[in-house]
Amino acid sequence: MRALDDDLLETWVSGWAQARGYRTRHEGRFPAALLHDRTNDWEYFALEPSHDEFAALASSARHSPTRLFTIVTTRVNEIYGAATVYGLQVRSTDEVLMIADMSGQDIEAPVPPWEDFETETTHEGNVGSVTVLSGGTPIAQGRVAVVNGHAVFDRIVTEPGFRRMGLGSYVMRALTALALEDDADSGLLVASVDGQELYRYLGWESLASVVMFEPRL
Known part of the structure; x- marks a missing residue:
């Protein structure tokens, strides 16, 4: 690392x-x-x-x-x-x-955890975004930009009424799939107290x- x-x-x-x-x-x-x-x-x-x-x-x-x-x-x-x-x-x-090793990550986009949720994905240049919607309303989202082989994750947010449902993990994995398309070999992000537990579960380490x-x- x-x-x-x-x-x-x-x-x-x-x-x-x-x-x-x-x-x-x-x-x-x-x-x-x-x-x-x-x-x-x-x-x-x-x-x-x-x-x-x-x-x-x-x-x-x-x-x-x-x-x-x-x-x-x-x-x-x-x-x-x-x-x-x-x-x-x-x-x-x-x-x-926090930092994470991107090697060994699944390059395929993950399957949404519920069939009635929709996912919108954009990937323009080195910047990607993932938004999960329920009934047309955004309930979870995040963005990633790849710079010098590092995937920088940002604004990973799940609306309060939809937390503890796996959406944060889903968004992170979907963004990782986008970042790997741009040949990212490590990830960087700044995590709040609430987010640190999730990121450590996903293999991230504090710097x-x-x-x-x-x-x-």
Whole structure:
């Protein structure tokens, strides 16, 4: 399994941004994405930033109160301390960056778990999406973008009334089938607390914590 480094983080950011249609840029070694559908501002990403780098990120917060900073780290307590010093506050702390080996996965799309559910699939360029519908209403969905041989999974969501029915696993397997068509050999995603159990069941492993900060107003 590949070790977490700046290149792997940038691959995840690139795939995540492509899956969502976000524009990207760099500030020093930090990739950033323009969240045009949320804040219309930039979210910056950094792996294990030094105190000087954290200070540089925090200084850019002065440009906009809606700017976000996402740190991928195994030193969560130390990062919290730096945030206090440099005027940032924690926005979310319960996510982890995860990775999985795609080799040996079934290349065939899975069969939907119930006959009365319909599935819509798109695959344009390196981006694919899967949506499960019941009576024409979306009840589960997800997207995947393949970058540098890595399948970046995003927005894997099941509506509350349809959870614990196997739809999350179905969507993941259907997206994996699309990703394997683009020769992905590993997978990356950021998982919430609720999703981590499912992904571990599917063979994913945690790489690091993901902590999001915003300017302290």
